Amino acid sequence: MEPEPALSSKDAPLGQSSPSAQMAFSNAVEDEVVIQATKMNKFYGDKHILKDVDFHVQKREVVALIGPSGSGKSTLIRCLNGLEKHTNGEICIYGHTLDPQMSVKQLSYIRREVGMVFQQFNLFPHMTVLQNIIEAPMQVRKMAKKHAIDMAEVLLDKVGLASKRDVYPNRLSGGQKQRVAIARALAMQPQALLFDEPTSALDPELVGEVLKVMRDLAEEGMTMVVVTHEMQFARDVSDRVVFIADGVIMEQGDPQELFRRPQQERTKLFLERVLSTLP
Amino acid sequence: MQAVLSALPDFLQGTLNTLIYCLASFPIALGLGLVLALMCASPFVWLRGPARFFIEVIRGTPIIAQILLLYYGVGAVLVQFDLSTLANSWTAGITSLALNYAAYEAEVFRAGLGSVDPGQNEAAFSLGMTSDQSFVRIIVPQAIPLMIPPLVNDFIYMLKDSAVISVIAGTDLTSVMSIYTRRYSSDQMPFYMLAMVLYFALSLPIAQIGRYFEKRLRAAL
DSSP states (O other), X not given: OOSXXXXXXXXXXXXXXXXXXXXXXXXXXXXXXXEEEEEEEEEETXXXXXXXXXXXXXXXXXXXXXXXXXXXXXXXXXXXXXXXXXXXXXXXXXXXXXXXXXXXXXXXXXXXXXXEEOTTOXXXXXXXXXXXXXXXXXXXXXXXXXXXXXXXXXXXXXXXXXXXXXXXXXXXXXXXXXXXXXXXHHTTOOSEEEEESTTTTSOHHHHHHHHHHHHHHHHHTOEEEEEOSOHHHHHHHOSEEEEEXXXXXXXXXXXHHHHHXXXXXXXXXXXXXXXXXXX | OHHHHHHHHHHHHHHHHHHHHHHHHHHHHHHHHHHHHHHHTXXXXXXXXXXXXXXXXXXXXXXXXHHHIIIIIIHHHHHXXXXXXXXXXXXXXXXXXXXXXXXXXXXXXXXXXXXXXXXXXXXXXXXXXXXXXXXXXXXXXXHHHHHHHHHHHHHHHHHHHGGGGGGGTOSSHHHHHHHHHHHTTTSOHHHHXXXXXXXXXXXXXXXXXXXXXXXXXXXXX
């Protein structure tokens, strides 16, 4: 995992201090690449979804993936935990090489390290909030039930839902569901979390509570890759923004920098459309 | 009226036998149906092919032909092998009901398991669970409430379909009925009606029980 990823020349150097106070989190980023995709391609039939993507994440880094819908952002992070099989190229996750031929059983070892939070939450509807959280630690990590429950209670406290522990998911609001989903992913004690548009299915007034939890995680130094349409989150919380269009990483760099002075025409057009609403 | 009253014990015995036929056949049909459904979902054609073939043949031929084939055809083979004690209307009836309904239950399982949101599997996999763990802990518990109404329906169909056992002179309700309608050939109507009332008395509570369980299991979904 030592070699530096091949960064294209337009990349802003990481961790370089920016004059913004909001860049405080990036100080924590460590100079160690933990997730790396090299020359990755993904085809659906003969549709070319991801084109020679080089993507990496460093330890404790928060990376925001932005771009128009259908650009391949979600496909990219779904390839990173093997939910989608990349067609060719290399993916390396915490020292494990992720091969498209791997069985679910083999992928399990990678997925324990990299949790995922979905747009549609995907909570288990037949289990209570607590059961949702302790299921995987008990089944996969073979954790003792008592220990799992203790841990779940700490996590529920952390996402502000301690009072909902014995409730079924259909009694929760979207924002609460997503916070349970985050607690469920954290219960596996992953090294990194992937977020696939975590707030896109939420009513606008519920977005804040989920972003708050994510912001707390970022501050604690969790390694995160976030596909998002929340530009304010991307700008204020992430250490690096990656702009994808038509399956190509067009541009990436320091969020303040990229939002203020996008280098590519595509980025400019996209940002003009989505930033008009930002304060 | 006197004749009907005196026939009542025999009819009740026939009703009980019908219930026994079905209670013996349905669990076999469920088990075999699950195996067939899993075979159909297999990536291997040598598992998928035979299962599909069995299902299509069973669904594409009349149950009355199947039961006659089993009783006379397989029965003759059993006699050849000195297993004539196995060749009776009980075994033929239960076997044919079980095989027939296995094909239908396989379709119920396939549809039920298929209608669970694929996001559930993705969530389980993302947490590191294996296919087996996800199937047993996540998918099946969500599929069961969806499958209860069609399964209860099929059980009620089976209660009525078991009447075909009468063609091999069984002991079920319709067999009893035909004995009496032959004996009282000038006044058959009361016996037909008595049989129908008894079939109805069997199926109505089963439908109620099914609705109750469906409601309870669905509450969380």
